[in-house]
Amino acid sequence: MSVPLTETTDGLNGDVPSDVLGVGFGPANLALAIAVEEDDPELSVHFLEGRQDPLWQGGMMLDGSNIQNHPSRDLVTLRNPRSRYSFLNYLFEEKRLLEHLNVAAEFPLRKEYAQYINWATQQFGDRVELGERAVAVEVEEYRGEPVYAVTTDRGVRRTGRSLVLGPGRTPYVPEPxxxxxxxxxxxxxxxxxxxxxxxxxxxxxxxxxxxxxxxxxxxxxxxxxxxxxxxxxxxxxxxxxxDTSPFSEEGYFPAFTQYYYGTDRAGKRELDAYMRATNxxxxxxxxxxxxxxxxxxxxxxxxxxxxxxxxxxxxxxxxxxxxxxxxxxxxxxxxxxxxxxxxxxxATGFRDIGPQPHQEPYPPLLAGVIDRFRFDEDGYLLVNPDYSLVSDHPGTPPLFLNGLCESSHGIGDAGSFSLLSLRAEVISNGARSRIGAALTAPAVPVP
The missing domain is CATH 3.50.50.60 (FAD/NAD(P)-binding domain)
Structure with missing residues (x-):
């Protein structure tokens, strides 16, 4: 039985917390918004996006360039093949399905996939504030309940019973x-x-x-x-x-994610070395x-x-x-x-989360609350299987990383679409269970 989490879904008044407050509205959190709408509509969700006009991979929308994943590894299909938010349904609604199927290309053009993502994004305008770049995260109380408070560069402040961070990875600019x-x-x-x-x-x-x-x-x-x-x-x-061998590509299966998560750091390094050439x-x-x-x-x-x-x-x-x-x-x-x-x-890629020189220890936005979360003996953030951070600090609401967990969950979390919709389902379920548990537990004052 679901636990009622809010008396209102007013995500814009700044007083009543959303059940799920998301930072960033690229494909990762877009997939989460869709998963919540389809599977758990009682959850109230609200997102802050720094860009006024978020275009997926806008800086690399090169003529003739394509995506590198099967088009059905989209925002929804692995989780719900019947979803109206699938790439196939997008083509159908745009009256381009037959024409697209007639194109002699293995993968869709990048600009067409970007249009698909934009089409889906526009259907969540009531749950997203554009042009609001998050600059600070704090924990405070709402009626005795710990919640996250996120402030943007324009002074807007929003609160949530849980926080899902999906801003994309930080560009890697190497020495010199x-x-x-x-x-x-x-x-x-x-x-x-x-x-x-x-x-x-x-x-x-x-x-x-x-x-x-x-x-x-x-x-x-x-x-x-x-x-x-x-x-x-x-x-x-x-x-x-x-490396596009179908055997290597099973690294983008949920079973590999579970296997990778359960190995020690030495095993993860060995698996990383093997999987590196796939991405x-x-x-x-x-x-x-x-x-x-x-x-x-x-x-x-x-x-x-x-x-x-x-x-x-x-x-x-x-x-x-x-x-x-x-x-x-x-x-x-x-x-x-x-x-x-x-x-x-x-063309030097992006930083993953970790202690190595090419990594960053944690998402910079979390600087104000990072002391609430645990790191392992090698200096990596501890992440639960449902992508929430591990905390032994009383009064810490659940915080999820969406698309930032390659060091804990493996190559399937490397910024690709491969497991996007399934990860959204895991996070949605995790938010539901963790918020429900928090509301039935005794109140813990926020330090």
Whole structure:
């Protein structure tokens, strides 16, 4: 039997807490909103989104680029194949189903999937405040009950009996670029936006990274600026083919998530090393072949402009106001070269939660409440199977991480759509059970 959680679902007055308060309204929390609507409508939900016009992967909406997952691994289908929020139903409602099925492509265009996500997002306007970027999280009391209070950069304040953090992962800017502020150095998340601010076509361009995004960006830059020298600098020997074996892809099954969660940290590191090539520092066959053919044809014409340089590590970067000078080390011979570029694009991915140099110990928004939660002996946040953080601090309401738990739940939590809808179901169920338990337990004063 469900426990009534609120007398009102007024998520906007700032006085009555929502049952679930979400930060961020990208695909992760959108999938959660849909799961609550379909499976547990008694839960009141409200979301804060920092962007006024949230466009999924807006900075990488490249012509011809596609998604890298089966289209039915969408916002809902694995959880509820009959949902009206499926990608298939979106195509049907947009009267594009037959035309789409007639396209000779394995995966949908990225821009079409972005339109699908936007279509679903627009149906939750009464539960989302756009243009409200959360800047602080606190715990306070509401009628003797501990709740979260979230404040935005515009001074708006919202409360919730539980908090679901789904802001997406922090872009990873490695050394030496992390100490460099330059309009000529851009992370892939800002790629298309910042290209629009260029006052002249760049003649020398560097792409940093060996991922799918790095290959896509190298191809896109060579098309946009056909006279430019475009160099992809890769730390490994060269670009690598993504592991798309159906056996490896079972790492994106719920059973693997459960298995990974139950292993110790040494086992997790071993599994990470195996699964890495399914998602990181590798690219799909189609873009690799396109890039290789482009380079081959340019060599054939005696006019090579696109280059892939492996075993390269950028060790210093300096912007003199007109160009970016890079100091580059060959990783095996130690040879140092220097080259200047008009534009540097960082295809360097994102930070996961953890203590390693390329990670961050916890989501920065939680700085004000992080002392309520536990870390393991290796420095990782302790996360329950339902994606809630472990706390032994009395008076701490449930807090869930949505799409930030790769270090505890494995590759299926790596920012892809693969397990998005199933994770939303787990979090929805977890919120219901934990809030219900809190309301039937004796009141605990908030310290």
């Amino acid at each position: 670029f992390d100490a460099l502020t330059s309009p000529r150095v851009i992370h892939l998340t800002r790629y298309l936006y910042q290209l629009r601010s260029l006052t002249a076509a760049p003649a020398r361009i560097a792409v940093i990274g060996g991922s799918q995004s790095a290959v896509e960006l190298t191809l896109d830059l060579s098309r946009r600026f056909p006279d430019a020298r475009v160099v992809d600098l890769v730390r490994s020997f060269s670009l690598r083919l993504k 990181y520092s590798s690219a799909d066959d189609d873009v690799l072949k396109e890039l290789y053919l482009r380079i081959y044809e340019q060599r054939l014409d005696g006019d090579q402009k696109v280059f892939v340089q492996g075993n390269r590590q950028v060790v210093a970067a300096h912007d003199d106001g007109t160009e970016v000078a890079l100091r580059i080390r060959e990783t095996h011979t130690g040879e140092i070269t220097e080259e200047s570029f008009d534009l540097v694009v960082l």
